Amino acid sequence: MGLSRKEQVFLALLGASGVSGLTALILLLVEATSVLLPTDIKFGIVFDAGSSHTSLFLYQWPANKENGTGVVSQALACQVEGPGISSYTSNPAQAGESLQGCLEEALVLIPEAQHRRTPTFLGATAGMRLLSQKNSSQARDIFAAVTQVLGRSPVDFWGAELLAGQDEGAFGWITVNYGLETLVKYSFTGEWIRPPEETLVGALDMGGASTQITFVPGGPILDKSTQADFRLYGSDYSVYTHSYLCFGRDQILSRLLVGLVQSRPAALLRHPCYLSGYQTTLALAPLYESPCVHTTPPLSLSQNLTVEGTGNPGACVSAIRELFNFSSCQGQEDCAFDGVYQPPLRGQFYVEASYPGQDRWLRDYCASGLYILTLLHEGYGFSEETWPSLEFRKQAGGVDIGWTLGYMLNLTGMIPADAPAQWWAVNHGVWVAKVVFMVLALVAVLGAASVQLFWLQD
Known part of the structure; x- marks a missing residue:
């Protein structure tokens, strides 16, 4: 006697479920490929406490870095209300309080879980240099007030310090050349490359109390006190830099x-x-x-x-x-003025164009x-022939010209990189086929159960 229709359907569904399940099992055995997931984004905050005003800059970069240096972008520029911190000699506490508005604005853009891991630094320039010469106790009181406010905020506070004029010029040079992609550049082939040294530009900065000049000379720097050295993206740089206090x-x-x-x-x-x-x-x-x-x-x-x-x-x-x-x-x-050593000018120069007021x-x-x-x-020593080599800019490559980005790039070299998370994955087509066969097996099993339980008896 032959099988009933119910039995035929039941056996067919069981067979389909078996084939689908076996196929899905075979697909599970296909070798997975190791993949690296993108790393987290890190953040850093730098206050530029100038002679006439203070600005906050928020920067971000992928945590895995590129050849030892972060690929940094500017996420926020916030100008602090009021004058520079050196103006608060009669009320030092107000110097610290004035920073809170911009700091709160920056923290909104940083995931709360990363607040405590966000390095924050305040660098004071020529205004505080002059105050330190005029009245060192007043300068200490202002730094103490600033440190108190930033130290109790939910960030990794690295300190409030007097930035040397040489550092101000050198970090400004880094900022300009990074923005113009003359330090590192992402090529069409998907690789980070170092552009030729001939593309590097010089940087001129005019502040309220000081002015800086920085460039790579064509020969050796004879006065080593005017030399600043950096290692960025795996390459070494030596620049001439000098800051003229009182010439702002x-x-x-x-x-x-x-x-x-x-x-x-x-x-x-x-x-x-x-x-x-x-x-x-x-x-x-x-x-x-x-x-x-x-x-x-x-x-x-x-x-x-x-x-x-x-x-x-x-x-x-x-x-x-x-x-x-x-x-x-x-x-x-090789002399500029006031007896200061300066090698011959070389290359194109960028000058910060903006000034408050x-x-x-x-x-x-x-x-x-x-x-x-x-x-x-x-x-x-610029002449009619070299005037065309001067450009006045507020930004270079989407970042504000100044020393803060250069400082942050240098800082990323001291922050350990996070290794990308490792996961195992299979080919997308194999994954889709595996899911399809697993679904078919499940449907066939449920169909067979339904036939057995709910099909009316012959």
């Missing part, structure tokens, strides 16, 4: 005014760099408080000084040149422009 924009304008007062003591000062017809009254004593001013106010003058503009560019340049000591370099080939600086635009021309031409 704010200090030059103050020194220029003091120089005019000293040369022509009178209740009414005629200023050749101010527009003709412009007049203002200034307090005299604050002009002599800076460590950059080495003279005392004339006893014959009152506390206030009336200043009237004459709009005389020639006289303005002559007054500006008095702030330089060009004669100290006479007879010396708006209308309050309007009266000083003429003096600032003529000062920069004098510094570049007679100080650093």
